[in-house]
Amino acid sequence: MKSFLPLNWGVDKASKIARGRSWESGSGRRQRTFEIYRFDPDAEHDARLDIYHIDCDDCGPMVLDALIKIKNEIDSTLTFRRSCREGVCGSCSMNIDGRNWLACTQPIDGIKGTIRVFPLNHLPVIKDLVVDLSHLYAQHRLIEPWLQTEGPEPERERLQSPRDRAELDGYYECILCFCCTGGCPSYWWNGDRYLGPAVLLQAYRWLIDSRDETTGERLDKLEDPFRLYRCHTIMNCTKTCPKGLEPAKAIARTKAMLVARKQ
Numbered sequence: 001m002k003s004f005l006p007l008n009w010g011v012d013k014a015s016k017i018a019r020g021r022s023w024e025s026g027s028g029r030r031q032r033t034f035e036i037y038r039f040d041p042d043a044e045h046d047a048r049l050d051i052y053h054i055d056c057d058d059c060g061p062m063v064l065d066a067l068i069k070i071k072n073e074i075d076s077t078l079t080f081r082r083s084c085r086e087g088v089c090g091s092c093s094m095n096i097d098g099r100n101w102l103a104c105t106q107p108i109d110g111i112k113g114t115i116r117v118f119p120l121n122h123l124p125v126i127k128d129l130v131v132d133l134s135h136l137y138a139q140h141r142l143i144e145p146w147l148q149t150e151g152p153e154p155e156r157e158r159l160q161s162p163r164d165r166a167e168l169d170g171y172y173e174c175i176l177c178f179c180c181t182g183g184c185p186s187y188w189w190n191g192d193r194y195l196g197p198a199v200l201l202q203a204y205r206w207l208i209d210s211r212d213e214t215t216g217e218r219l220d221k222l223e224d225p226f227r228l229y230r231c232h233t234i235m236n237c238t239k240t241c242p243k244g245l246e247p248a249k250a251i252a253r254t255k256a257m258l259v260a261r262k263q
C-alpha cells in the first residue's frame, strides 16, 4: 500500500516527513488509529509521523480528547495547544483529516479510517502541532482591533442600537483560530504582506462598528495591493471556518467600501 508521506510544510521546505514510531496497540473493542505529525526542534532527526491506537470506548468523543489521552497515558512528549475544550478559545486549531478545524469540536466518529493530525498548514512549526503565530498577531495589531473615537468621552457607556449591534453578527464571533488563514492559498504565497482572511475579517468588524469614528483611517491602511487585494476569492477560508463565518464576504464588503468612498 502506498504510504501517506506529504511534503513537510512549515519546517524546512526541502525536508520530508519520515515514518515515526508506532506505539503499541491497546486491547479495547473500539480501537481507532491516529497518525500524528511530530517535530522536535531539538532533535537531530526530521519531522515524523507517529502512530497511536486509542480505545474509543475509554475516551471522550472529540479528537482533542484523544490527543489528551495520548499525552496523559501513552506519550507525554506530544505537544499541542488547547484551553477551553468548547470551541471558544481558538487554541486547538490544527489540520485534521485534511481540513483545518478545532480538535475540540471535531468528533472522532466523523472521520473514517486512520485519523491524520497535522499542524495548521503553511505556518512555521514550533513543536509537533504548535505553530508560530507571532507574525499573525503582529498583522492583527496592525489593524488596531479596538474601538477608536475622536469626539469627547461620553459620561456613560457608548450606546449602540440593537440594529447596529446586529450588523456585527457573523463577524464578532471570530475566535482567531486562524484555520481560515492557514487554508488560504494567497496567504501561503504572500503571507509576509497579505493580511489573510482572519485579520481582514477582524478589520471589517471594526469598519462596520457604528461606535467607531476612524473608518476612513482604517480604510486607508487597507488600501494596498498586498494587504487586502491579494484575496482572489478562492473561498477556502469560508469552507474551513469552524465558527461558520465568512471571511471572504467580509473581504468583498471591504473592497466595496473602498470603491464606494471614491464615488
Ligand code: SF4
Pocket: 183, 184, 185, 186, 187, 196, 197, 230, 231, 232, 233, 234, 235, 236, 237, 238, 247, 248, 251
Ligand atoms: S477568499 Fe480570499 S481570503 Fe479566502 S481563501 Fe480565498 S484568497 Fe484567501
Ligand code: SF4
Pocket: 173, 174, 175, 176, 177, 178, 179, 180, 181, 197, 198, 201, 240, 241, 242, 243, 244, 245, 246, 247
Ligand atoms: S474567521 Fe473563522 S476560521 Fe478564521 S480565525 Fe475567525 S473563527 Fe477562525
Ligand code: FES
Pocket: 081, 082, 083, 084, 085, 086, 087, 088, 089, 090, 091, 092, 093, 102, 103, 104, 105
Ligand atoms: S480548546 Fe478552545 S477552541 Fe478548542
